[in-house]
Amino acid sequence: MRADVEALDIKDVTANWVNAVVLQSQIEDRIAALADLAHTPLFFGRLDYLHAPGADGAEGAEGEQFYIGRRHVHDADGDPMVIDWRAPVSQPFYRASKKDPQDVGLRRRFGYTGGELTAYEDEDLTDAAGGDQASRLLQSEIERPRVGPMRDIVATIQPEQDEIVRAGIGGTVCVQGAPGTGKTAVGLHRVAYLLYAHRERLARTGTLVIGPNRSFLHYIEQVLPALGELNVAQATVDDLVAHVDVWGNDSPAAAMIKGDARMAEVLRRAVRSGVTMPDEAVVVVRGSRRWRVPAYEIEEMVRELLARDIRYGAAREALPQRIAHAVLVRMEEAGEAPDDRVQDAVARSTAVKAAVKAIWPAVDPAKLVLRLLSEKEFLAEHAEGVLSPAEQREIRWAKPARSVRTAKWSAADAVLIDEASDLVARTHSLGHVVLDEAQDLSPMQYRAVGRRCTTGSATILGDLAQGTTPWATSSWREALAHLGKPEAAVEELTQGFRVPREVIAYASRLLPAIAPGLAAATSVRESPGDFAVRQVAADALDAAVVEACRRALSYEGSIGLIAADDRFGELGAALTAAGLPWLRPGEETSAEARLTLVPAPLAKGLEYDHVVLDEPAAVVAGEPDERTGLRRLYVALTRAVSGLTIVHAQPLPAQLLG
Structure with missing residues (x-):
C-alpha cells in the first residue's frame, strides 16, 4: 500500500503549482501514516460470522473471516485483508459473549512477542452452556511488562470501555476512573474512533488532547500514531493560556481565589468599565454636506449593545456601523441614495473613529489584568460584592508591575488573561477535546478548556480520589458546569487492569479519608503482584531504597522510584554513587536505562512495572494539607503494574494501618 502511494506520478494531474504542493503534502501524510512499526502487529484478532449479510439482521458474511487490526489493509486488488478495529463489523470483537454472540461463531485472539506472532487462542461463542472463560492471551497482554512510552490497548479493550470509545461525537462524556482502569487509553482511543467516524468534520474543526504536564504528554504521545492518527495536537492547560511569560508563583490562598469562578464576573465588569456614554454629537462631513447624529441617539446604541451582552470587541466593531447607518438614514431622508460602500466609508471616517475610541476604547486583556492586580481602587470597584476585602488583598500584588513584560505573572494570572481575552474576542472552538487528569483543574x-470546545464535544477523564491541587474538584457535576457541558454523561470505570490486587486493596485504605463516596476499584489481575512494606532506621533509609531499586532491576520492565520533592537530590546522588543509572520523568526508558526517579507531584498518569516508594510520610508532608497529601500518596501507591515496595523510616500514615 505504501509502495503504491510512493509510485504515484502527479506532474500531469494538477492544474497549477498550488494544487501540486497541496497534493504532494497529502501524499507525504499518507506515506507517513502507512509507515512500518516493527513491534506493532497489523492484526490482533479474527471474527468468524455465522450468517450472510441481511440474514436475520446479521451484518457478517456467511463463512467469511474478518481479521481485526489497527488499520485497514487491502491487497493488490483492493480487497480488504484486515478490517480497522473502529469499523462497525469489528465491534463484536469487543462486545460479543456467549450470552450475546452477535452472530459471531468464533473469536480468535493473536499473541505477539516483539512483533512476532507467538500464540493464538480461539473462543467458541456458540457454546452458551460453557460460560465465558477468561482469555489467557488477554491476561498476558494486560500483564506484559512496560518499557518505553504508553502502549495502545486496542487488542484488549473491554466491553464497558468500548461503549465509551464508540460514544457519538454529539455529546460530551465524563469518565470517572479509578487507578489502572484504562481511562487515559479509553480517551485516546475515543479520539481515534471519532477521527475514523467523522474524519472530514474533525479535519475542519480540529482535535486536541490536554494533559497535566509535559512528562505525561511525552508518555502518551505514541498511542495515536500507532493507531494511524498523526494530526492530533497535544498541550497542557498552561500551553493553552500562554499569553504571557509565567515566572511567578502565587500563595495557595491567592491561587485558590484567582481560580475561583467568581473571578469571571470581576473580569467581565473590568472589561466593560471603559465604556462611557457620549456627551456630544457626532458630525460627519461628506462633500459639502454635514450629517449630525445627536449624543442621545448614540447613547441608545451603546446601551443596546451593552444589554445584548455580546463580546466587547464585537460590540466595538458594531458601534461605528450603527452610527454610519444613522447617517445613511438621514441621507435617504434628504433624497440621496447611498449604498453599502457609503456606509463603510462613513464608519471609517475620522469623526466616527474618534467617537468610538472615546466611547468604546480598545481593551488589551493583559494590561487589564495587570491593572486589576496592581491598582487597589480599580480592583475594589469591580470586585465589590464578589470578593471580600481580605480576598482582594490576597490576590493584589505587593509590588505593582509597571508593564506587561516586566510583571511577575503566575500560572493563575495567565488563566485570568485568557478569560479576559475571550470577553474581548471569541476563542476558536475545536471539534473535540480530550481533557485528562481533569480533577485537578480550577473552575477558571x-x-x-470549555472555551476550546464550545461548538464541539469533549471527553473528560479523571479520578476524584487523585485530586492533588488545593482547588481540586469534589464533584463532576460542578466541574462540568464550569466547563460549559452540564448535560454530559458521567460514566464510572471501577474494574482495574493495571494495578495488582494487593496493591489496589492497600491503596484503597485511603479512600474513606480522601474520597468518602467513591467506590474502591477491583482488579482483574490474576497475579496479586509483588508487594512489600519495609521499615528501616533513619540513617539506613537511602541505602535501603537503593537496594530495593537494585532488586527491582533484576526483574523485567520499567522501575519508578517515587519520592517527595525534597528527597529528589539526595536519592539521585545515592543512586549515582551506587552505580545505578537513572532517568528523569519524560526521558524514555530503554533496556539499558529502566530506572526513573520521579518526584511525587509528577507521578500522576505514569505507570511502571515496579515502583519503589520512598518515605510515604514525607510525600504527605510535602503538600499544604493532610487530605491533599494523602491523595498524593494514593497516586504514588497506584503507579505499579507488577510490584510495589514501600521503604520508610518514619511511621506510616494512620489511614494505611487500618
Whole structure:
C-alpha cells in the first residue's frame, strides 16, 4: 500500500503549482501514516460470522473471516485483508459473549512477542452452556511488562470501555476512573474512533488532547500514531493560556481565589468599565454636506449593545456601523441614495473613529489584568460584592508591575488573561477535546478548556480520589458546569487492569479519608503482584531504597522510584554513587536505562512495572494539607503494574494501618 502511494506520478494531474504542493503534502501524510512499526502487529484478532449479510439482521458474511487490526489493509486488488478495529463489523470483537454472540461463531485472539506472532487462542461463542472463560492471551497482554512510552490497548479493550470509545461525537462524556482502569487509553482511543467516524468534520474543526504536564504528554504521545492518527495536537492547560511569560508563583490562598469562578464576573465588569456614554454629537462631513447624529441617539446604541451582552470587541466593531447607518438614514431622508460602500466609508471616517475610541476604547486583556492586580481602587470597584476585602488583598500584588513584560505573572494570572481575552474576542472552538487528569483543574481552568470546545464535544477523564491541587474538584457535576457541558454523561470505570490486587486493596485504605463516596476499584489481575512494606532506621533509609531499586532491576520492565520533592537530590546522588543509572520523568526508558526517579507531584498518569516508594510520610508532608497529601500518596501507591515496595523510616500514615 505504501509502495503504491510512493509510485504515484502527479506532474500531469494538477492544474497549477498550488494544487501540486497541496497534493504532494497529502501524499507525504499518507506515506507517513502507512509507515512500518516493527513491534506493532497489523492484526490482533479474527471474527468468524455465522450468517450472510441481511440474514436475520446479521451484518457478517456467511463463512467469511474478518481479521481485526489497527488499520485497514487491502491487497493488490483492493480487497480488504484486515478490517480497522473502529469499523462497525469489528465491534463484536469487543462486545460479543456467549450470552450475546452477535452472530459471531468464533473469536480468535493473536499473541505477539516483539512483533512476532507467538500464540493464538480461539473462543467458541456458540457454546452458551460453557460460560465465558477468561482469555489467557488477554491476561498476558494486560500483564506484559512496560518499557518505553504508553502502549495502545486496542487488542484488549473491554466491553464497558468500548461503549465509551464508540460514544457519538454529539455529546460530551465524563469518565470517572479509578487507578489502572484504562481511562487515559479509553480517551485516546475515543479520539481515534471519532477521527475514523467523522474524519472530514474533525479535519475542519480540529482535535486536541490536554494533559497535566509535559512528562505525561511525552508518555502518551505514541498511542495515536500507532493507531494511524498523526494530526492530533497535544498541550497542557498552561500551553493553552500562554499569553504571557509565567515566572511567578502565587500563595495557595491567592491561587485558590484567582481560580475561583467568581473571578469571571470581576473580569467581565473590568472589561466593560471603559465604556462611557457620549456627551456630544457626532458630525460627519461628506462633500459639502454635514450629517449630525445627536449624543442621545448614540447613547441608545451603546446601551443596546451593552444589554445584548455580546463580546466587547464585537460590540466595538458594531458601534461605528450603527452610527454610519444613522447617517445613511438621514441621507435617504434628504433624497440621496447611498449604498453599502457609503456606509463603510462613513464608519471609517475620522469623526466616527474618534467617537468610538472615546466611547468604546480598545481593551488589551493583559494590561487589564495587570491593572486589576496592581491598582487597589480599580480592583475594589469591580470586585465589590464578589470578593471580600481580605480576598482582594490576597490576590493584589505587593509590588505593582509597571508593564506587561516586566510583571511577575503566575500560572493563575495567565488563566485570568485568557478569560479576559475571550470577553474581548471569541476563542476558536475545536471539534473535540480530550481533557485528562481533569480533577485537578480550577473552575477558571475549566472555563479556559470549555472555551476550546464550545461548538464541539469533549471527553473528560479523571479520578476524584487523585485530586492533588488545593482547588481540586469534589464533584463532576460542578466541574462540568464550569466547563460549559452540564448535560454530559458521567460514566464510572471501577474494574482495574493495571494495578495488582494487593496493591489496589492497600491503596484503597485511603479512600474513606480522601474520597468518602467513591467506590474502591477491583482488579482483574490474576497475579496479586509483588508487594512489600519495609521499615528501616533513619540513617539506613537511602541505602535501603537503593537496594530495593537494585532488586527491582533484576526483574523485567520499567522501575519508578517515587519520592517527595525534597528527597529528589539526595536519592539521585545515592543512586549515582551506587552505580545505578537513572532517568528523569519524560526521558524514555530503554533496556539499558529502566530506572526513573520521579518526584511525587509528577507521578500522576505514569505507570511502571515496579515502583519503589520512598518515605510515604514525607510525600504527605510535602503538600499544604493532610487530605491533599494523602491523595498524593494514593497516586504514588497506584503507579505499579507488577510490584510495589514501600521503604520508610518514619511511621506510616494512620489511614494505611487500618
